[in-house]
Amino acid sequence: MENKFSKEIRADEDAFYMSNPEISAKYLASKLSNYKSAVELCSAVGMTCICLAEKMDKVYGVELDAKRIDDANYNAKLYGVEKRVEFINGNVLDEDILKNINAEVAVLDPDWSVDKNRPQDHAFNLSDTKPNVVELFNKVRDNITHNIVIRVSKNFSLETLKIVGMCHVDNIIYEGRIRFKYAYFRDDIKEMSEEDIILDRENE
Ligand SMILES: C[S@@+](CC[C@H](N)C(=O)[O-])C[C@H]1O[C@@H](n2cnc3c(N)ncnc32)[C@H](O)[C@@H]1O
Numbered sequence: 001m002e003n004k005f006s007k008e009i010r011a012d013e014d015a016f017y018m019s020n021p022e023i024s025a026k027y028l029a030s031k032l033s034n035y036k037s038a039v040e041l042c043s044a045v046g047m048t049c050i051c052l053a054e055k056m057d058k059v060y061g062v063e064l065d066a067k068r069i070d071d072a073n074y075n076a077k078l079y080g081v082e083k084r085v086e087f088i089n090g091n092v093l094d095e096d097i098l099k100n101i102n103a104e105v106a107v108l109d110p111d112w113s114v115d116k117n118r119p120q121d122h123a124f125n126l127s128d129t130k131p132n133v134v135e136l137f138n139k140v141r142d143n144i145t146h147n148i149v150i151r152v153s154k155n156f157s158l159e160t161l162k163i164v165g166m167c168h169v170d171n172i173i174y175e176g177r178i179r180f181k182y183a184y185f186r187d188d189i190k191e192m193s194e195e196d197i198i199l200d201r202e203n204e
Helices: 013-018 022-031 047-053 066-078 133-143
Strands: 037-041 058-063 085-089 105-108 148-153 168-174 177-185 193-198
Touching: 022 047, 022 168, 022 177, 037 047, 047 058, 047 066, 047 085, 058 066, 066 085, 105 133, 133 148
Parallel strands: 037 058, 037 105, 058 085, 105 148, 168 193
Antiparallel strands: 148 177, 168 177
């Protein structure tokens, strides 16, 4: 995608590549705007957190890479949401971090690549994501909330996602092809469903 972001964000090459484009981060923020607080686990340089903070009172981001935390703080200022976002440098699997986060909804955005040198090759098994998203999902349910969204590779089918729990899936499509999926897990979702969401410039 040529213009992934509307501003000149700060990001290393891998983080820029992996980052949720602004158009789809904004779509997610609108979809979750009934919540007042959120946490994003694996927040990289902060683009999903920033869009969530445009709609919510308080957003946390947790990320392992300290340089990406610096870049995320810079980007939050660039977008004018720095007062509503807090980035925490740490491991998302650390329950001492998770249990101290108060958020109504959690967004999980692990790395899907199976080989660092071939970032376009994505995992087919949920447990091959970095970190293991099944383990992360269970820790988030135990420590934070049952309202969970996972941004997953287009490789993950409804059958695969069912391993984690019942969910609704948005197939995110722009510039003519499916890019990735958002899987929404909540206690009131009792069967698997999916729909195509076409995002294009005119919807921004
Ligand atoms: C797909 S990127 C996240 C993109 C981001 N959500 C956005 O919208 O820009 C995945 C991130 O997960 C981070 N990560 C991987 N394992 C982690 C762990 N155990 N704890 C915290 N962050 C981790 C990586 O450093 C990487 O920045």
